[in-house]
Amino acid sequence: QSALTQPASVSGSPGETITISCTGTSSDVGGYQYVSWYQQHPGKAPKLMIYDVTNRPSGVSNRFSGSKSDNTASLTISGLQAEDEADYYCNSYTSSSTPLFGGGTKLTVL
Amino acid sequence: QAQLVESGGGLVRPGGSLRLSCAASGFTFSDYYMTWIRQAPGKGLEWLSYISHGSSYTKYADSVKDRFTISRDNAKNSLYLQMDSLRAGDTAVYYCVKVGQWPNTFDFWGQGTLVTVSS
Numbered sequence: 001q002s003a004l005t006q007p008a009s010v011s012g013s014p015g016e017t018i019t020i021s022c023t024g025t026s027s028d029v030g031g032y033q034y035v036s037w038y039q040q041h042p043g044k045a046p047k048l049m050i051y052d053v054t055n056r057p058s059g060v061s062n063r064f065s066g067s068k069s070d071n072t073a074s075l076t077i078s079g080l081q082a083e084d085e086a087d088y089y090c091n092s093y094t095s096s097s098t099p100l101f102g103g104g105t106k107l108t109v110l
Numbered sequence: 111q112a113q114l115v116e117s118g119g120g121l122v123r124p125g126g127s128l129r130l131s132c133a134a135s136g137f138t139f140s141d142y143y144m145t146w147i148r149q150a151p152g153k154g155l156e157w158l159s160y161i162s163h164g165s166s167y168t169k170y171a172d173s174v175k176d177r178f179t180i181s182r183d184n185a186k187n188s189l190y191l192q193m194d195s196l197r198a199g200d201t202a203v204y205y206c207v208k209v210g211q212w213p214n215t216f217d218f219w220g221q222g223t224l225v226t227v228s229s
Contacts, residue, residue: 001172003154036214038155045205045219046155057210057217089155091214098169099145099214104154 004029004090004102011108012080020105022073022090028100030071034093037066037075041086049088050075077107085109112136112218114206119223126196126227132189132206132220140164140184143209145216146191148202156202159191160209174200196227 005023012018022029022037029035035053038046048057050066053073063078073092077084090102118130130146146158159180160169168180179192189206203222210217 034214036216038216045221046216047219048210048215048217051211051215051217091155091157091216093213097213098171099157101155101157 001094001096001098001100004092004100006088006090006102006105008103009106009108011110012077013110014080014082016080017076017078018080018107020075020077020088020090020107022075022092022102024071024073024092024100026071027095028071028092029068029073031095032093033068035066035068035073036091037064037073038089038091039084039086040089046089080109082109112208114208114218114220116204116206116220116223119204119225121226121228122196123229124197124227127192127194128196128225130191130193130204130206130223130225132191134187134189134206134208137208137218139182139187143212144180144182144189145207145209146178146180146189147205147207147216147219148200149205149222150199150202153202158204160213161189193225196225198227201225201227 037050040046113135115133161180177195181190205222206220207216208218
Protein backbone atom coordinates (compact mmCIF):
# COMPACT_ATOMS: atom_id res chain seq x y z
CA GLN A 1 0.00 0.00 0.00
CA SER A 2 1.52 3.33 -1.06
CA ALA A 3 2.01 6.10 1.48
CA LEU A 4 -0.39 9.00 1.58
CA THR A 5 0.90 11.95 -0.44
CA GLN A 6 2.37 14.92 1.41
CA PRO A 7 4.53 17.74 0.03
CA ALA A 8 8.18 17.06 0.77
CA SER A 9 8.68 20.51 2.22
CA VAL A 10 6.88 23.69 3.13
CA SER A 11 8.19 26.92 4.58
CA GLY A 12 6.93 30.10 6.16
CA SER A 13 8.05 33.10 8.14
CA PRO A 14 7.31 33.64 11.82
CA GLY A 15 3.73 34.75 12.36
CA GLU A 16 2.50 33.38 9.03
CA THR A 17 -0.02 30.60 8.47
CA ILE A 18 0.94 27.46 6.57
CA THR A 19 -1.01 24.39 5.49
CA ILE A 20 0.29 20.88 4.93
CA SER A 21 -1.83 18.63 2.74
CA CYS A 22 -2.26 14.86 2.91
CA THR A 23 -3.85 13.27 -0.12
CA GLY A 24 -5.20 9.76 -0.26
CA THR A 25 -8.16 7.98 -1.80
CA SER A 26 -11.73 7.06 -0.97
CA SER A 27 -10.32 3.91 0.63
CA ASP A 28 -8.47 5.83 3.28
CA VAL A 29 -8.62 9.61 3.86
CA GLY A 30 -11.90 10.04 2.01
CA GLY A 31 -13.59 7.06 3.60
CA TYR A 32 -13.09 7.64 7.31
CA GLN A 33 -13.03 10.38 9.92
CA TYR A 34 -9.80 8.89 11.20
CA VAL A 35 -6.94 11.18 10.22
CA SER A 36 -4.22 12.04 12.70
CA TRP A 37 -1.15 14.25 12.50
CA TYR A 38 2.25 13.94 14.17
CA GLN A 39 5.12 16.36 14.76
CA GLN A 40 8.68 15.03 14.94
CA HIS A 41 11.73 17.04 15.89
CA PRO A 42 15.17 15.67 14.89
CA GLY A 43 16.22 12.73 17.03
CA LYS A 44 12.94 12.70 18.94
CA ALA A 45 9.87 10.49 18.98
CA PRO A 46 6.79 11.76 17.14
CA LYS A 47 4.13 13.69 19.04
CA LEU A 48 0.38 13.54 18.39
CA MET A 49 -0.94 16.93 17.26
CA ILE A 50 -4.40 16.19 15.78
CA TYR A 51 -6.68 13.13 15.87
CA ASP A 52 -9.99 12.21 14.27
CA VAL A 53 -9.40 14.90 11.61
CA THR A 54 -10.05 17.96 13.78
CA ASN A 55 -9.46 17.13 17.44
CA ARG A 56 -6.54 18.55 19.36
CA PRO A 57 -5.13 16.65 22.37
CA SER A 58 -4.82 18.43 25.66
CA GLY A 59 -1.63 20.47 25.74
CA VAL A 60 -1.33 21.05 22.00
CA SER A 61 -1.43 24.69 21.00
CA ASN A 62 -4.64 25.95 19.39
CA ARG A 63 -2.43 27.30 16.60
CA PHE A 64 -2.66 23.78 15.18
CA SER A 65 -5.87 22.75 13.43
CA GLY A 66 -6.99 19.97 11.12
CA SER A 67 -9.56 19.62 8.40
CA LYS A 68 -10.58 17.33 5.56
CA SER A 69 -12.24 17.70 2.20
CA ASP A 70 -12.92 14.65 0.07
CA ASN A 71 -9.69 12.66 -0.20
CA THR A 72 -7.40 15.37 1.17
CA ALA A 73 -6.71 16.19 4.82
CA SER A 74 -4.90 19.31 5.91
CA LEU A 75 -2.93 20.50 8.91
CA THR A 76 -2.88 24.27 9.39
CA ILE A 77 -0.41 26.03 11.65
CA SER A 78 -1.15 29.66 12.36
CA GLY A 79 1.14 32.21 13.97
CA LEU A 80 4.17 30.20 12.90
CA GLN A 81 6.92 29.99 15.51
CA ALA A 82 10.53 28.84 15.31
CA GLU A 83 9.72 25.84 17.51
CA ASP A 84 7.26 24.59 14.90
CA GLU A 85 10.16 23.69 12.59
CA ALA A 86 9.95 19.90 12.38
CA ASP A 87 8.78 17.00 10.26
CA TYR A 88 5.03 16.41 10.09
CA TYR A 89 3.29 13.14 9.25
CA CYS A 90 -0.35 12.42 8.55
CA ASN A 91 -1.98 9.06 9.17
CA SER A 92 -5.28 7.62 8.00
CA TYR A 93 -7.21 4.46 8.72
CA THR A 94 -7.77 2.40 5.58
CA SER A 95 -10.21 -0.10 4.13
CA SER A 96 -7.59 -2.77 4.81
CA SER A 97 -8.21 -2.16 8.52
CA THR A 98 -4.69 -0.81 8.91
CA PRO A 99 -3.34 2.69 9.49
CA LEU A 100 -1.28 4.31 6.74
CA PHE A 101 1.21 7.15 7.12
CA GLY A 102 2.03 9.93 4.70
CA GLY A 103 5.57 10.34 3.45
CA GLY A 104 6.19 13.30 5.74
CA THR A 105 6.68 17.04 5.25
CA LYS A 106 9.64 19.07 6.43
CA LEU A 107 8.51 22.44 7.74
CA THR A 108 11.12 25.20 7.67
CA VAL A 109 10.54 28.43 9.56
CA LEU A 110 12.43 31.11 7.66
CA GLN B 111 2.56 10.48 33.17
CA ALA B 112 2.70 7.60 30.70
CA GLN B 113 6.08 6.07 30.04
CA LEU B 114 7.10 3.51 27.43
CA VAL B 115 10.61 2.10 27.42
CA GLU B 116 11.74 -0.13 24.56
CA SER B 117 14.64 -2.56 24.74
CA GLY B 118 16.11 -5.41 22.78
CA GLY B 119 17.39 -3.61 19.71
CA GLY B 120 20.84 -4.21 18.27
CA LEU B 121 22.80 -5.65 15.38
CA VAL B 122 21.56 -8.87 13.80
CA ARG B 123 22.56 -10.80 10.69
CA PRO B 124 20.14 -11.13 7.75
CA GLY B 125 17.85 -14.08 8.35
CA GLY B 126 18.26 -13.75 12.09
CA SER B 127 15.75 -13.03 14.85
CA LEU B 128 15.31 -10.44 17.54
CA ARG B 129 12.72 -9.83 20.24
CA LEU B 130 11.84 -6.30 21.23
CA SER B 131 10.26 -5.49 24.58
CA CYS B 132 8.42 -2.43 25.79
CA ALA B 133 7.81 -1.70 29.47
CA ALA B 134 4.78 0.48 30.13
CA SER B 135 3.99 2.56 33.19
CA GLY B 136 1.89 5.55 34.22
CA PHE B 137 -1.36 4.28 32.72
CA THR B 138 -3.60 1.21 32.89
CA PHE B 139 -1.81 -0.86 30.25
CA SER B 140 -4.56 -3.47 29.94
CA ASP B 141 -7.11 -0.82 28.93
CA TYR B 142 -5.45 0.08 25.65
CA TYR B 143 -4.58 -1.27 22.25
CA MET B 144 -0.85 -1.06 21.61
CA THR B 145 1.07 -0.82 18.38
CA TRP B 146 4.58 -0.92 16.91
CA ILE B 147 5.71 1.69 14.40
CA ARG B 148 9.15 1.93 12.80
CA GLN B 149 11.27 4.52 11.04
CA ALA B 150 14.14 3.60 8.75
CA PRO B 151 17.15 5.96 8.91
CA GLY B 152 16.26 9.25 7.24
CA LYS B 153 12.86 7.92 6.18
CA GLY B 154 9.23 8.24 7.21
CA LEU B 155 7.05 6.38 9.67
CA GLU B 156 5.68 2.92 8.94
CA TRP B 157 2.92 1.27 10.98
CA LEU B 158 3.69 -2.40 11.68
CA SER B 159 1.20 -4.07 13.99
CA TYR B 160 -1.70 -3.71 16.47
CA ILE B 161 -2.70 -5.81 19.45
CA SER B 162 -5.96 -5.46 21.35
CA HIS B 163 -6.35 -5.14 25.12
CA GLY B 164 -6.68 -8.83 25.77
CA SER B 165 -4.61 -10.03 22.79
CA SER B 166 -7.63 -11.46 20.98
CA TYR B 167 -7.07 -9.21 17.95
CA THR B 168 -3.82 -8.63 16.10
CA LYS B 169 -3.16 -7.03 12.74
CA TYR B 170 0.00 -6.68 10.68
CA ALA B 171 1.30 -4.61 7.80
CA ASP B 172 1.90 -6.69 4.68
CA SER B 173 5.62 -5.91 4.91
CA VAL B 174 6.01 -7.86 8.16
CA LYS B 175 3.12 -10.30 8.12
CA ASP B 176 4.26 -13.90 8.68
CA ARG B 177 7.67 -12.69 9.91
CA PHE B 178 6.82 -10.55 12.94
CA THR B 179 4.62 -11.47 15.91
CA ILE B 180 3.17 -8.98 18.36
CA SER B 181 2.23 -10.04 21.89
CA ARG B 182 1.63 -8.58 25.31
CA ASP B 183 1.65 -9.56 28.97
CA ASN B 184 -0.80 -7.38 30.87
CA ALA B 185 0.37 -8.77 34.21
CA LYS B 186 3.85 -7.44 33.43
CA ASN B 187 2.67 -4.27 31.65
CA SER B 188 4.77 -5.30 28.71
CA LEU B 189 4.51 -5.35 24.92
CA TYR B 190 6.67 -7.48 22.66
CA LEU B 191 7.61 -7.82 19.01
CA GLN B 192 9.20 -11.07 17.86
CA MET B 193 11.00 -10.42 14.60
CA ASP B 194 12.10 -13.38 12.47
CA SER B 195 13.66 -13.71 9.02
CA LEU B 196 15.07 -10.23 9.31
CA ARG B 197 16.18 -8.37 6.19
CA ALA B 198 18.35 -5.33 5.58
CA GLY B 199 15.16 -3.38 4.87
CA ASP B 200 14.02 -3.97 8.46
CA THR B 201 16.80 -1.69 9.72
CA ALA B 202 15.00 1.05 11.61
CA VAL B 203 14.16 2.64 14.93
CA TYR B 204 11.23 0.71 16.37
CA TYR B 205 8.72 2.61 18.49
CA CYS B 206 6.31 1.16 21.04
CA VAL B 207 3.16 3.28 20.91
CA LYS B 208 -0.03 3.53 22.97
CA VAL B 209 -3.26 3.72 21.00
CA GLY B 210 -5.23 6.28 22.96
CA GLN B 211 -8.29 5.84 20.79
CA TRP B 212 -8.79 3.22 18.11
CA PRO B 213 -7.77 3.10 15.30
CA ASN B 214 -5.03 5.68 14.86
CA THR B 215 -4.78 8.03 17.81
CA PHE B 216 -1.18 7.21 18.65
CA ASP B 217 -1.03 9.36 21.74
CA PHE B 218 2.13 8.25 23.49
CA TRP B 219 5.42 7.02 22.03
CA GLY B 220 8.47 5.42 23.53
CA GLN B 221 11.93 6.76 22.70
CA GLY B 222 12.55 3.95 20.23
CA THR B 223 15.12 1.18 19.89
CA LEU B 224 17.42 0.80 16.90
CA VAL B 225 17.51 -2.48 15.01
CA THR B 226 20.30 -2.89 12.46
CA VAL B 227 20.22 -5.84 10.09
CA SER B 228 23.60 -6.29 8.45
CA SER B 229 26.17 -8.93 7.70
